[in-house]
Amino acid sequence: MNGRLQGKVVLITGAASGIGAHTARLFAAEGAHVVLSDINAEAGQRLAAELDAGFAAADVSVEAQVEAAVRYSVARHGRLDCMINNAGMIGVIGSILDTDAKDWDRTLAVLLDSVFYGIKHAGRQMRDQGGGGSILSLSSLAGVVGGVGPQVYSVAKAGVIAITRGAASELAHYNIRVNAVAPDLVVTPLVDQVYGDRAASTERAAAKSPLGSAAQPLEIAETLLYLASDAARHVSAHTVVVDSGLSTAGNSASALFHSREAGFLGKLPAQFQ
Numbered sequence: 335m336n337g338r339l340q341g342k343v344v345l346i347t348g349a350a351s352g353i354g355a356h357t358a359r360l361f362a363a364e365g366a367h368v369v370l371s372d373i374n375a376e377a378g379q380r381l382a383a384e385l386d387a388g389f390a391a392a393d394v395s396v397e398a399q400v401e402a403a404v405r406y407s408v409a410r411h412g413r414l415d416c417m418i419n420n421a422g423m424i425g426v427i428g429s430i431l432d433t434d435a436k437d438w439d440r441t442l443a444v445l446l447d448s449v450f451y452g453i454k455h456a457g458r459q460m461r462d463q464g465g466g467g468s469i470l471s472l473s474s475l476a477g478v479v480g481g482v483g484p485q486v487y488s489v490a491k492a493g494v495i496a497i498t499r500g501a502a503s504e505l506a507h508y509n510i511r512v513n514a515v516a517p518d519l520v521v522t523p524l525v526d527q528v529y530g531d532r533a534a535s536t537e538r539a540a541a542k543s544p545l546g547s548a549a550q551p552l553e554i555a556e557t558l559l560y561l562a563s564d565a566a567r568h569v570s571a572h573t574v575v576v577d578s579g580l581s582t583a584g585n586s587a588s589a590l591f592h593s594r595e596a597g598f599l600g601k602l603p604a605q606f607q
């Protein structure tokens with residue numbers, strides 16, 4: 335690896351599985367002092383031990399626990415350079431017409447309140463240690479366009495984009511960058527749960543993708559790595575959409591890109607094929 339995060343202290347929530355776990359491994363390999371956090375203490379501690387990293391058990395829907403995870407990172411490494419608000423779940427599914435207010439509240443607490451807590455407590459720490467830092471949060475394509483995710487999940491992920499923009503303009507004063515990543519389907523345990531198993535989620539993700547292959551969690555970790563690194567020192571307030579071009583190509587994207595065999599592209603001049 336290239337030491338692109340050499341010496342940086344990085345706290346990752348939801349680090350026991352999927353995108354968070356791949357990010358922890360990649361960031362550690364790039365020289366970061368990684369601190370893992372998760373509500374699943376057993377899996378989180380196991381990965382932390384493997385990476386020789388710290389672990390802070392926390393439910394991200396509880397502000398005091400997110401704050402404690404930030405404090406733990408600073409106690410262990412003396413500072414915090416990067417916070418990744420990654421923990422998440424699908425939450426309540428189904429029609430808005432049938433959604434209970436308590437399920438709405440719980441889903442927003444885990445997916446959106448958590449990001450507010452992470453930005454608030456990591457931002458305070460970064461300000462108080464003299465400024466500088468990168469705060470990253472997981473949004474979703476469901477927060478960018480309508481109709482691709484469960485209703486409340488989509489609201490929460492749109493909120494992540496909004497707080498990213500707002501916090502970025504406020505915290506720029508302290509040289510703190512705030513960005514988000516919005517993937518479409520990525521093959522992780524979260525998506526396996528929705529489609530039944532790994533084979534089914536891989537097939538679904540590949541079928542949806544204009545590029546014809548399923549996005550893997552390491553690819554999202556690589557996007558986070560760029561945003562966390564000094565290479566992105568002038569990138570702030572943005573949400574990087576990682577969706578193989580789906581959202582801008584529209585519903586016909588898969589049909590268009592997969593129609594080579596059917597001859598669609600064969601009718602175009604060679605330079606466009």
Ligand SMILES: NC(=O)c1ccc[n+]([C@@H]2O[C@H](COP(=O)([O-])OP(=O)(O)OC[C@H]3O[C@@H](n4cnc5c(N)ncnc54)[C@H](O)[C@@H]3O)[C@@H](O)[C@H]2O)c1
Nearest residue numbers: 348350351352353373393394421422472474519520522524
């Ligand atoms: N996989 C996808 O297709 C996809 C697409 C877009 C966005 N995302 C987002 O990426 C993030 C990571 O998702 P993933 O696919 O890696 O899922 P995952 O289920 O593999 O991992 C999520 C982790 O979050 C933890 N977690 C859940 N609730 C928590 C809580 N209240 N407090 C602390 N930790 C909690 C889980 O224990 C788990 O380790 C989520 O925010 C998700 O919404 C995922």
